[in-house]
Amino acid sequence: MSGELSPIDKAKFVAAKQAAEFVESGMRVGLGTGSTAAWLVRCLGEKVREDGLRFKGVPTSTRTAELARDVGLEVISLDEAKWLDMTIDGADEFDEDLNLIKGGGGALLQEKIVATASDQMIVIADAAKEVQALGAFPLPLEIIPFGWQTTQALIEEVLVSMDVMGRQTTLRMNGARPYITDEANHILDLHLSRIGNPRQLSMVLNQIPGVVENGLFIDICDKLVVGHSDGRVEVRDINEGTISESQLAFVEDDNLFSDI
Template identity: 55%
Template structure:
């Protein structure tokens, strides 16, 4: 018998359900990657089955594409979809200005491209992801495999000029081998502890040859749906509100993305 959901999974599920209810018929939708996006895909599949909801989805990773296809979501690539109405994705951290740190699941480049091609971006997260200052979660930076050590050294030289509390940089691994993104790149995780000026750091990182993209999402998100362990949700950004607890506590199958970031 499946175990009942933990408070964190309950919060993720509640946020995902609230966001899924905001999806309108015939939308072109960017679908994120991660443990919270897993619940979004499940709820969209439920709406497709029960309501006949028609949407077109653009997945941000191969894992998302596989799950979304099984849920009955019609998928196309970004070129075929053109401009998207909405992207819904998770985040590893967000601040009160709705700046984000993303990339814990390794899909930050595609996630940022899809978000930038959307009219709106909604983030779904549990309340622990809301921070006063970004940086406690390691900042992912996607880099080319060619010359990655030189790119790492250039980032190390850059960091002392920024308002940070840490400077450790580690190459992300998949077991004993380097983690490789869907785009064939590597990820350096920057353990900064505090990012005093996210906009400036994002700009300066992207000026380094070999850096493909950073996990700082600045000016892309306009709404965050926060889930709580008792099933409540709240929306910050473009609207505000509290939803009733609903039916948050019940058995569910394992979240296949539970070990990934958002």
């Protein structure tokens, strides 16, 4: 029941519920990965069951694909879709220019590919994810397993000349073993504290041999949907330069909460 949700989960839910309204029948939609994106998938499943919504979803991870099928969504691959009307995904951090850090869920590579193959990217997040400067959340890098320690050393060497506050890097683990992405790669988390020039850092990191992609999403997000624990939802459209706000009510018997 919604009354059992934490304030953060309530904020994620209302953001997801608002974003689900942008999806129309006949669309091809990228489905993000992570806890906020999971709320979106559940909301879209409800619209399919109750409102007759029909669209094709392109998941950004195997776990999103499994959840999407479980709630009744039609799932296709990006190769089948070719191009998407929109992608809706969460973020680990965002700044006032709608630049993002993503990859906390370990799917940054597929998320970036899908987002850039879309007419627009809509990001859903709770208000706590907003920061003045990116970097408090560790920046994920997807790297190939071969020679990963050499790649790590090269990254740390490059960070010395970058506008960042910290330079510690750690290999993401899954228990006693390295975390493995859907593309069979590793993830390095960069603990930078503050990133002074995200655009420059993104370009430099992607030039390092062994780095597949980084979790900085620069100039990719078109619209941001921010949820608050009291049900308020703010929609920021960077292309239109507009900000709108609405209020969503919680429904105590909502089917979305049956598995919480």
